[in-house]
Amino acid sequence: MAASLEIPSRCVIWFGQPPAAERGALAAAGWQLRCVSPAPAMAIGLRGRDHLVAVVDLRHLDAEAAQLLLPWIEKHHHLPWLAVLPAGLGSPPPAWGALLRACQDQFSLPLELPDLLSAMQRQCDGDDVPLAATHNGGGLPALIGNSAPLLAVRAALHKFAPVELPVLVTGETGTGKELAAQALHALSGRAGKPFLAVNCGAIPANLVQSELFGHERGAFTGASQRRIGLFEAAHGGTVFLDEVGDLPADAQTSLLRVLQEGTLERVGSNQPLRVDVRVLAATHVELEQAVAHGRFRRDLYYRLNVLRLPMPSLRERGADVLLLAEHFLRAFRQRHAGRARGFDPGAHQAMRGFDWPGNVRELLNRVQRAAIVAEGELISAADLDLVEPDAPARRALLQDARGQVERDVLLQALRQHGYNVSACARHMQISRVTVYRLCRKHHLELPAQR
Ligand SMILES: Nc1ncnc2c1ncn2[C@@H]1O[C@H](COP(=O)(O)OP(=O)(O)O)[C@@H](O)[C@H]1O
Ligand SMILES: [Mg+2]
Incomplete structure (x- = not known):
């Protein structure tokens, strides 16, 4: 998953005591662990910035302790609640019924530890992360990217x-x-x-x-x-x-x-x-x-x-555009049914080459739109509306002005417009993406590509 800001403050509240191997796995996946033993009238300070997941470990809690938890779960129903059962348990004892119903999912540990970790991870991905105290600014937002x-x-x-x-x-x-x-x-x-x-x-x-x-x-x-x-x-x-x-x-x-x-x-x-x-x-x-x-x-x-x-523009952020696109697609898929589950190589290339005047917001909009219109499982450059218009002028230019000629035309246009890419693109009747691509092709440096 993309490096994101929330990692230091992802916190799992674990009712019970996970063994050392599980503690290690939680830490390695970036989770801070807070172990709590259920007690009457317990109060746990939750910081608004934390991404919180609560785990009820029924391997060690007796029925009485489990009952103590119920009011607490009710009070904190905005948290994702997951239950851990002992591996090899037949059917759960009836005393756990209410508790298990209050939890979104259950896992038999240690066997299903990877599944538990990915369920916890899912709760922290995307825009619809349940956060502590969403009324006070939405908690710590995920800032995707590692450029x-x-x-x-x-x-x-x-x-x-x-x-x-x-x-x-x-x-x-x-x-x-x-x-x-x-x-x-x-x-x-x-x-x-x-x-x-x-x-x-x-x-x-x-x-x-x-x-x-x-x-x-x-x-x-x-x-x-x-x-x-x-x-x-x-x-x-x-x-x-x-x-x-x-x-x-x-x-x-x-x-x-x-x-x-x-x-x-x-x-x-x-x-x-x-x-x-x-x-x-x-x-x-x-x-x-x-x-x-x-x-x-x-x-x-x-x-x-x-x-x-x-804040850097998206075009300065290199491969972040792909991380963000995948993040937005994943978030979209959590809320809507759709066939698209990834991007094809042409889409990757088009996203890397595009100028993104509307930056991350534009990317978000294009990805959401593409996720709806895409016919196949992979979103294409056309779905993202990033296919360059097939204007006759551009075709003619690209066909006729090959090699040196192409370079000369481009250089002249750039100079004439003070290296302003938009103006140059308009003048040549090609898209800005093409200007950038041609500059790369002919090793023409644009002063501060912004
Ligand atoms: N690094 C990022 N990771 C995830 N989402 C982002 C990132 N940067 C911007 N966004 C999303 O892009 C959209 C525009 O961001 P916003 O903060 O409103 O931009 P601005 O205020 O600069 O116009 C929002 O939906 C925001 O959540
Ligand atoms: Mg704004």
Whole structure:
């Protein structure tokens, strides 16, 4: 499975005591083990960031202990529950009936240990992972990929998460900025407290103040009730301001005050209120330009930009595109019936060669669509809609301009358009994928392929 961020915090709560060999196998598969012996009124601290699986080991629990577990299972029904039975057991004793019904599946250990491990693993794959406390930001999201740029992101996440400072997440659309913000929250001491995200550009400018900071009854026409804003609602937790560059001027001032003094005023009140929130912000544009043009407060920019987390584009991430595609297909298959269960070599090649202007989000959409339209078991480049259009101009170009001619044409076009691939592609009436491919073929270096 792809290296992913959640590995250090995958945790299995094991009711009972697995023998050493099983402990070893669990550790080798990346599971942290917490052994618990059932007791009346037991309370187990669950951290919101953990991917949790609960295992009831009926090899060692007596019937009484098993009964103690039932209320606990009910209380934590959002967890995946699996049962372990002794190998060679005929039919389970009736006393276990209620318990076994509460578990999703059962395994006879040690014989079925590999099956148990893969069942646990399945619970941690895909988007529909049951997590502890999904209401507080979804737990630690899986960040798929192990390319060098993504390893750098993961390292930065771990470094920045515990620091109580704002983080400015930058990057093109669909690169996972929001996912990174969720991970920062889930890895921080604020995990378990609210994570509230808002897209600053999506709220009408005249409502931003009230959305973020709340309003008093009668503060403006239509304010018939007092309303708590996002920052107050997130008290103790994290606010994620997406597209922070779109924040109107008055809201910028209020945000600066939250960052500097830790206080806010609801619209229509001059009573300062203390709030304890960590602010994470994202932008897909260069905020520096907005500052230079006077659209964004310089002092606010400095406050937000203490820690900076640039998200790499998908085309910089090499083979990650294939890991992600497989991850998305697997997640899709868990929810929908479909024939497609993999990708053919042409699809692999097309995905590696494509430019991915919409980054991971575009990949997700294409994979889901392909999983629906694919006729066979393997998704093709055509299913992904990555087959280049067979434009006559392109055919003519490729047929006529062979070898040196082709190279000259390409080089001339690149130079003419300042090595802008999109412009060059338009000019040559070929796709950008083809431009990249031809550049590779003719060993033409594109300055910073972005
Ligand atoms: N490394 C990754 N692993 C798994 N899914 C990812 C990854 N990066 C992005 N995604 C998914 O891609 C989609 C877009 O990510 P998002 O965080 O909304 O991007 P942005 O905020 O930069 O536009 C989401 O569905 C997200 O879950
Ligand atoms: Mg986003």
